[in-house]
Amino acid sequence: KVVGKALFSExxxxxxxxxxxxxSAMxxxxxxARKEIVKKEEHS
Structure with missing residues (x-):
């Protein structure tokens, strides 16, 4: 509880x-990853 209160207050x-x-990193x-999959599909 203390950690949660600290995260959402201070x-x-x-x-x-x-x-x-x-x-944004995800x-x-x-x-x-999607660009790499598309590139692999174009080469096959």
Missing amino acids: WVLPFEIISILLL VGAIVI
């Missing part, structure tokens, strides 16, 4: 920034 902005950063990884 550390809201850093928590949100990190969550946006992680989300989206970027998916985009890169």
